[in-house]
Amino acid sequence: MTQELHRRPGTPSIVITVSDSCARGARQDVSGPAVAGALETAGFETIGLVTVPDETGTIEEAIRQAAARARLVVTTGGTGIAARDVTPEATRAVCDRLLEGVAELMRAEGRKETPLAALGRGVCGTLGTAVVLNVPGSPRGAVTALLAALPVLPHALELLAGRTEHSRTDEATAALHELEGHADKGKVERA
Amino acid sequence: MTQELHRRPGTPSIVITVSDSCARGARQDVSGPAVAGALETAGFETIGLVTVPDETGTIEEAIRQAAARARLVVTTGGTGIAARDVTPEATRAVCDRLLEGVAELMRAEGRKETPLAALGRGVCGTLGTAVVLNVPGSPRGAVTALLAALPVLPHALELLAGRTEHSRTDEATAALHELEGHADKGKVERA
């Protein structure tokens, strides 16, 4: 599987729990550890678990700091439509680019569990060489969204690590060749 | 069903038909009444049926006025790609937030009837405590899109009515527990 080939065991990741009540200690954070556990299972190394309140500026700063230290930043919480749900806004504000297809994928998989997943406003973006992923605040919703995005994350992280402009094309083609049962003989050298 | 539990019979809704020819009386509005009928069946109360021409400013004002009186505002028409189709632009201009997942859901369901649903530019957003939904101009396309969005609307309206920042998470978790057949005993108190 392409996903396996490109996986870097130990890729550093940071989980940010966005929750007013967790931040003030009124509630125990269940989703953050659930996300971290799923990441470890998938071969990532969680180097940090951060909790912040639902404040745009604070979330932005937490994402920026996390993206400077880790390759994958997963936020959990604040993606809904309540007044204080501002995680997507903070993420859009700091990311270089958005990957709309990953957000679509998370919602499409989420809808298989509950139609309410359609209300999720979580986004996925890139910031430097890091991928930032917003997953819902419920432990199960968070893990479902993460699992939906996981198959594309290793490849995305490789490209962001400095592959040339054509590596995506080449590797996607190679992946397709593999799917078709062909040996990957025609792979173009990366510049 | 979660949808049933959260449904408020009689939730006030307003339907706005966006159509130059209907507005000038050259064509009878069929879609507006079709949408109103589907809303009534779903437990909403249509307190107004408005017709406006395809003018951005006029549509914006109609949405603002409707959102001040009703919890759900459904526009029908003006979501296509013809030059005068400007309903999505007007809706984006007045809404506080967009719910991309609901638009995706409407198009995904619409594509099951006709591939042309992919051309629909309708959006869904929130304005104060109201949800604004753009559905297509054809009666059948309008009802298909509305039925696709209906399962998430009661929950969205509850959250907008003043639930705290964690109610979504809690209720989604509760809904999932229900799906799994568990009693909702672990529900976290809302702050």
Add this chain to the structure above:
Amino acid sequence: MTQELHRRPGTPSIVITVSDSCARGARQDVSGPAVAGALETAGFETIGLVTVPDETGTIEEAIRQAAARARLVVTTGGTGIAARDVTPEATRAVCDRLLEGVAELMRAEGRKETPLAALGRGVCGTLGTAVVLNVPGSPRGAVTALLAALPVLPHALELLAGRTEHSRTDEATAALHELEGHADKGKVERA
């Protein structure tokens, strides 16, 4: 099929290959001819095949010039997440409107072949009376995306050619009537 009815054999199209290495002659362009071949099969006439480097300004100018000569402009390449992938940015910058549903459709079909299609950032938009479509850079990914979008292109091109604000509604309704096996007797006259 509606698609057949509305198809204009010979609709002029231009294919733009976006690739630094193809532009400097270091690599042979395979995707451009593959896209052109698929377009010919679908009844379009490819009146131009252009190659440009991954430079935003150059891509924008190539799209503008192509949209002035052809009804359909397909770009291939530059839709990924590598630093020099800027085709979607250039396309957004020049288009009048975006058709998010067509991008969703391309990614949804692409994901049936490889999950990596979720990383595609390609968009679809309108520019004057032309449709601009971003497909991936790999030959197979490009053709898959094009085939996904093809069913809606003839209808989109008709509308952009000067139909009135209600033609979409009417034709969609007519298409639905056809699907239901009814004769199209109730079709409303266009203003």
